[in-house]
Amino acid sequence: MKNLKQFINWVFPYKCLICGCEVDQGFTFCPQCFSEITFVDHPICKVCGRMFESPHDSEICESCENSNPYFDLARAIFQYNDASKRIVMNIKKKSDNYTAKICAKMILTRYENIFGEVDYITPVPSHWTRLLVRGFNPANIVAYELSKISNVKYAHLLKRTRRTDYQRNKSVSERSANVSGAFSRNQRKTNDINCKNIILVDDVLTTGSTLNECAQTLKSLGANHVSCITIANTNRR
Numbered sequence: 403m404k405n406l407k408q409f410i411n412w413v414f415p416y417k418c419l420i421c422g423c424e425v426d427q428g429f430t431f432c433p434q435c436f437s438e439i440t441f442v443d444h445p446i447c448k449v450c451g452r453m454f455e456s457p458h459d460s461e462i463c464e465s466c467e468n469s470n471p472y473f474d475l476a477r478a479i480f481q482y483n484d485a486s487k488r489i490v491m492n493i494k495k496k497s498d499n500y501t502a503k504i505c506a507k508m509i510l511t512r513y514e515n516i517f518g519e520v521d522y523i524t525p526v527p528s529h530w531t532r533l534l535v536r537g538f539n540p541a542n543i544v545a546y547e548l549s550k551i552s553n554v555k556y557a558h559l560l561k562r563t564r565r566t567d568y569q570r571n572k573s574v575s576e577r578s579a580n581v582s583g584a585f586s587r588n589q590r591k592t593n594d595i596n597c598k599n600i601i602l603v604d605d606v607l608t609t610g611s612t613l614n615e616c617a618q619t620l621k622s623l624g625a626n627h628v629s630c631i632t633i634a635n636t637n638r639r
């Protein structure tokens with residue numbers, strides 16, 4: 403080891419969260435990837451956390467106004483595009499949890515106010531057959547890292563009762579039907595959900611059907627408040 407900088411770099415490798423190339427100390431993205439990433443920024447819908455595409459009078463988007471979701475709010479750090487998709491892919495395939503750790507830090511820094519009086523952080527569960535194929539559920543990993551740095555208890559509150567089709571290429575109503583009744587209380591854990599405030603974690607919010615279904619299940623079990631956190635969200639409703 404030639405010098406201190408090399409040593410520090412060896413202990414704390416600074417690498418781009420997207421392409422994995424080496425970056426200067428303290429940076430999270432290389433300039434190229436940084437130019438491709440879009441952070442979710444105000445003004446956003448108070449409920450679903452999606453950015454408004456044009457100036458907006460109401461604080462709530464039409465979609466939330468009409469559908470009245472079961473979750474109380476949802477927030478994401480990135481807009482979903484090719485760059486943020488790679489971040490999610492990195493979390494899925496990673497044997498180390500570097501990407502998840504950094505994302506958890508970003509989420510906590512950005513949305514610290516959400517973590518105030520929370521009892522549990524819980525992931526949207528994957529069906530076990532899918533885990534056999536894929537290995538990691540990114541929601542589990544990010545939820546676990548968030549729990550470590552926020553000191554909120556990590557718990558598997560829900561389980562999938564059946565295997566659902568992939569949500570991509572489905573319309574809003576098809577997505578909602580696909581996940582309808584797909585979750586229930588994880589009976590192997592005895593955490594009391596009644597009157598609890600819960601943070602529900604998933605990788606991407608698209609139509610919000612999956613998060614909404616999970617939130618509905620948690621509320622039916624007596625949850626008081628459900629906030630959803632995702633790595634990215636889309637403008638597609």
Ligand SMILES: [Zn+2]
Pocket residue numbers: 418419420421422423431432433434435436
């Ligand atoms: Zn990069």
Ligand SMILES: [Zn+2]
Pocket residue numbers: 447448449450451452462463464465466467
């Ligand atoms: Zn909304």
